[in-house]
Amino acid sequence: MMAKGLQAWHRICACGYEGSTLAVDIDVDGGREVVDEEMREEGLGPLRQRNFQTLVADLAQRVKGSGGRRPKLLDVGCAHGWFLEASQPHFDVTGIEPDARIAAIATQKGFAVRKGFFPDVLDSDERFDVIVFNDVLEHIPDIDSALRACAHHLNDGGWVVVNAPARTGVLYRISKGMARVGLPASFDRMWQKGFPSPHVHYLDDSSMAAIAANTGLRVSAIRPLPSMSARGLYARIRTDRNVSFAKAAGIASVLTVASPALSMMPADIKVWFLQAAP
Template identity: 30%
Template sequence: MALSPRPDGCPVCDSTRRSAVALENQLQVVRCGHCGHAYVWPVPSAAALSAIYAGEYYLGAHGSLGFRDYGGLAAARRRMFSRHLDRIERLRPVGRVLDVGCATGDFLMSARARGWDPIGVDPSPAAAQARAAGLPIRGKTIQDADLRPRSVDLVTFWDVLEHLPDPVADLRRAGSLLGPGGMVALTVPDAGGAVARLSGRRWFGYKTAGEHLHFFTGSTLSRALRAAGFDLVQRRPVAWSCSLGFLGDRAGLYLGLPGRLLNQALQTSLLAGVVVDVPMVNQFVLARPTAGPGLDLRRSA
């Protein structure tokens, strides 16, 4: 898995001022003293990050990293992707779409059914399922994607940007691949939402440290986009679709004995496969490349 080099300072603004927020999975989450972005520091090694996605991440993992039953969430993903495409298609016609971190190709198959020309990149073994479905996989990451500049109309990062060591660099690469009228669409967990604010350092989002390297608020995500040369078109809170069984699995990890009991009950219940929408846990963003030279908002402070 080829990874973008991680900046020495804050990956959004490059400041080296930071303070501790939480310690999870033997990793420190810090907050930038200049822009307020929360991120894992120091970043895990390239080998450690590669190991997350090379094994059972999509294929039966149980723990804060990965999915026990990724295939079982396909119906939930299709429902969520349909909503995302509805929002995108109100603003631009179908065209060529690159999905970064495409995994088994669920989004690309949904897009193809609506007339899009799909392309994917993904570092994990799950990409083999996308290839088997006839989807072109052009690399492991956006940095090594075998694509010409200005050759795609839409680049998507669905719950992916928070996994990337240098998200600003990867957004810049996305900008170089977009043709006239092109857009970036993405979702990330909302570290500035009501649940995160009320939970403080106990927010369950921090428990994904290692898998998630960044914890974006609306403000820090907007700043990252500007630093990469994008203008924000739309940002809104959105639901994340999953099964009750998946929620039980997370409860078993994060909520102690009550969560484990709930998980045991759900995993043996017919309700485990029921798809639900968890409201306002993610933020959905559409952005366009800035007309003219982009702003370099990375600075030491």
């Protein structure tokens, strides 16, 4: 049973799962820009591209095609196409992106991108060897339905990859501690409150295992990924137009100094590798 958490919109469960009632309002027509996309690309690009190279190398070892074909990979919420670009040397890639403006950016790079929502833009009989959610699943309100759709669209022996913020991460725990003493700004930002697509879930190993089991999947492997890079950090903070220049510079400076210590603490990003339950 869910109970009220640290904010009116925050929900907690005795099992450890955390969720929110924040409204998801993705700009499917691309008519407005709440988030500074140039800053977002500059801020997230270096970290995500490095993490994606690590993740693709891992996947290339786990996933093999059959009958002489390359394995098929579906990137749900492919955004600018960074993961598609990293995966293309090893996989036959397809992306899905609901934001028309962002989908156009990935399409202009030459990738096959379907504008819309997963799994609505797929034919019922389409199957993939890998379905990837990079910082996406935590934004989908009906997480059970999304993972059941994955189970339906997987080839035998296929994988679902969930790359998402971890509830057990050090930065998330720090933000919760600050919210408890009346400083909620960092906690709000961790949930992306006020963004068109805020977080509606914060997962950990046990909640991911329970959700997977409920949808016909099982967790086969888990790995952490870095959640912060000094390069692009200021731009990442300034993605939120409400953060001033001075505040962003101050936060970036503090996090840069603290990054060596933070890197030795529990990871704020985890990757869960799921397969069909036996």
